[in-house]
Amino acid sequence: MSCAPACFPVNGCPALGVAPSSPASSLLSTMTATRRREAPGTLRKPALSSRGSAHRDKVTPFWSIFDRILCDCFCATRNPGGIVNMGIANNYLMEAELLDFFHRHLELHPSDLTYGTSLFGSTRLFRAFCKHYNSPAFSPIKPVTPDQLLTGPGCGSLLDQVFEHLADAHDGVLIAAPYYNGFEADLSCRSNVECVPVYSDMGDGTEAASFEGATALRGFEATQRAWLEQHPGQQIRAVVVCNPNNPVGRCYTRSALVEYGSFAEKHDLHLVFDEIYALSTFESHSDEQPTQPFISALSIDWAVEAGCHPARLHVLSSASKDFGLNGFRIGTFVSQNNEDLIRAMKATSKLYMVSSPADALFAAIIHDEGFHRDFVATNRARMAQAYDLVTRWCRHHSIGYTPTNAGHFVLVDLERFLPDQVDGHELAQEEREGALWAKALENKVSITPGSNYRHPHTGTFRLTFTLGRPALLEGLSRLEAALALLHWTAPDEVQVEMKGMEGEVPAAGDLEQAQWASMHRRPSISTSLVDAAAATHISAEARSRDSSTDSALSKVLAATEMLKNRPCAC
């Protein structure tokens, strides 16, 4: 299949508003160019609605940086100058086996071309998710049945709908900080629900105590009380619990989950569990790794154990993380005891249905028990291997990190590398993370500042380690350059092979190199990403402190501003 377009040069960049004839050499020139279009004659340009204008204003030119991070993806052989993306939670470790499996297992049925086998989603997918949940990994106290779940194009879309139904506009939802940076976008974008971060009063929220028993709930009562006082007329309607936790990489103890249930009952709240990393736990060779296994909310008898009405309990999951299938857009929502919410979800989920080829391919994995078993085991082994590599690197450089046993990432403490000033200007605390983020990106490696996750400790960054070994080593090497560290040479290691694969399957990362060129035809970036973006969008504060739009200070301030409204949360 050729991806060459018939009608315009391949170097147009849709996200940036690059017209076919525009030179793609600079973000700056293209952004300016798109604004020069004038309305013809005396005709009136129509306005957007109030809410449409608010949506428009969220999309600053800085979003283009995140677009470039995705489209200018590092590949050791085909795009060695591309960006190593350690900033979003993609799991590349099983890509070769997945692609091999999918290319042998596409079996579409006539009903896949039509509206399918049910008004509310695919019966095949409902059954696949039931099988997924009714397994030892989730151990539900009563079997999950198809009438208790709905599907949608990813957890983000499902969260968007769930909070339309659980909360009214401007209501609040409590979440222990640090938390997944996408919750704010998912809950606020259409449904206008506010995430209320709960900071532990005994640590930074990443230590074991924040995932154990009653201490996991410290800060919740006080935060709720304070928020309600500040928001008269509004309600706190729910608590979101991400287990295993993103970005911390820890699992909650059973007693912590039960405490959440008691809190929800006491305050008449819904309890929404994001279990998107349920199968992505691993055991590494690191002595420091936590040992708490994943316990699903489905496995708890909420009425008996927590004195909590089970209609409060809702669980989300997806194919995105545990199966490395972000691009398939398959998410699921389970509520075993709340028919009202299931019905409300039916009303909205018809707008956002799962695509049939993805459904067919994902169901094929679930129903191929041998492949599924070997896939999960191999993925865990490779995650452990990659985690070991990245934590060895941290220890070698005396970089502190939060030990994890789940998720695709690790929180690292880069506080000592934060710049204090730029161009002789002192940086505010929040600007220092932006400055280091920008420095890493100038070295073509993307990492995510902890402030994005409402992490209370400035200087913490989240690093994704579930990259193929070539990309992971390159990313760490570039980070060394950004942090002015001497290069560490990783020990050789043997790729963990997956059992039962037919024929030769390339190692993770190799396939990417081989197939990259047919997909990625945009030119590599010739100007500094951060330079260009910063020069086009300087904050008011930056302008007041520095009249030059291309000073290093301005760039840092602009980068900081952008990070406050980060579009790409994964």
Next chain:
Amino acid sequence: MSCAPACFPVNGCPALGVAPSSPASSLLSTMTATRRREAPGTLRKPALSSRGSAHRDKVTPFWSIFDRILCDCFCATRNPGGIVNMGIANNYLMEAELLDFFHRHLELHPSDLTYGTSLFGSTRLFRAFCKHYNSPAFSPIKPVTPDQLLTGPGCGSLLDQVFEHLADAHDGVLIAAPYYNGFEADLSCRSNVECVPVYSDMGDGTEAASFEGATALRGFEATQRAWLEQHPGQQIRAVVVCNPNNPVGRCYTRSALVEYGSFAEKHDLHLVFDEIYALSTFESHSDEQPTQPFISALSIDWAVEAGCHPARLHVLSSASKDFGLNGFRIGTFVSQNNEDLIRAMKATSKLYMVSSPADALFAAIIHDEGFHRDFVATNRARMAQAYDLVTRWCRHHSIGYTPTNAGHFVLVDLERFLPDQVDGHELAQEEREGALWAKALENKVSITPGSNYRHPHTGTFRLTFTLGRPALLEGLSRLEAALALLHWTAPDEVQVEMKGMEGEVPAAGDLEQAQWASMHRRPSISTSLVDAAAATHISAEARSRDSSTDSALSKVLAATEMLKNRPCAC
């Protein structure tokens, strides 16, 4: 691949709330059973939000009928007792060729497993749609470029977003009646925008004049004025034009499109074109068929020809209709001169992204120029053949119909078959369509009453004819039974073969029969659909007029009520 579930009987029906252990013999018993779950002890059941409760209340037990229509699909060999669905716009005519093509052309890339090649959608899909639009079928006055479009999981999802941005809650949008019944659901579900039907003051809106020049706009001024008077503080923000028109099956003349532009400029409105049937035009052997070809809004110089600011113009399309791929969930939105709206759409479209395998398969069609050309031509020839068959049937039975040259359906006049009374009770006008709809469904054929499309003439129904020949003949035969007509024997005809197909491809309909069994494992319906649904959900009006819940009158009234809130609009 086996679809047999591991953990529950295959006869569970997700949409109906059928628990695995429940007998599936009757809708009535299962609906009652799910309501008997009681909250344990003294724990409080949590409430939904106000808006969540409103969504919940939309989903009546009657939605289950539409679910059953989808899941109990007729197949001549495997499920001859299933329902022939002539009520929604699925195009089955090319399914064999599509499945054959897809099973040979799945080529996933590593980036298809991840968040992909752009923050706002797949660059491959953007390019495919550009190629689609920059073709003679659309003939844009300037080439469509990737920065001018966004994608989403179907046009419904895109309309939902577009009207979030173009209108505020409770604003209105003008649409010439009769119109596609899904617009109301798409615009109101999340975005709370009201569709305002515009009735022509010179006919029923289906005749040629309603698609030509200034007469196409008759009724718009008066309707807008009246609506604004009735809705102080609200605005009319846009006009939606469906071209080719669903449900009429006609295309607008260039002068009619220009008149729409002038009207939009005069009243400061946006103009949203639904061109989802752009390639689904055909020439039959019928003398009566209209001759107006499809003219895309993209091919008009709005400023010059209509004195209309081109930023008012927006076009939607999808893979669903023209490529027979409803299940793939691929839609696209184009706005060539409104950067504000493109930016606003970027903010919301990230929640609802297109799935990568569908994207890869659809792009493969677009880029295989030989397959694409032959596909479109063969589809048109088969549509013409099916249209001829259904209109011959109409003429044989002296059933009037609105001649069409586009779309998957034809409007037929069944007024003379409408019951006047049931059980000695006179039926109101609106109840008569419901009674005939229920009668057809009792004969296992689904058709759609014109009242669903705001058709002003009671007794009009929309019949989909793009079914494989076995299903189409069976559907017409069942309609004859429902209408008490003598059986008409269709003449033999030769299946139109598609050029360039490798090997033997089964005729449309045959493949469905061969593959049906592995997908559809639910039992066929043992009780009357309408009986069961009506008995569980009787309207207040029905109760006041008749105390028995299982009288024929009650069933008709309940069916009528359901049709007012029809969930399945396609």
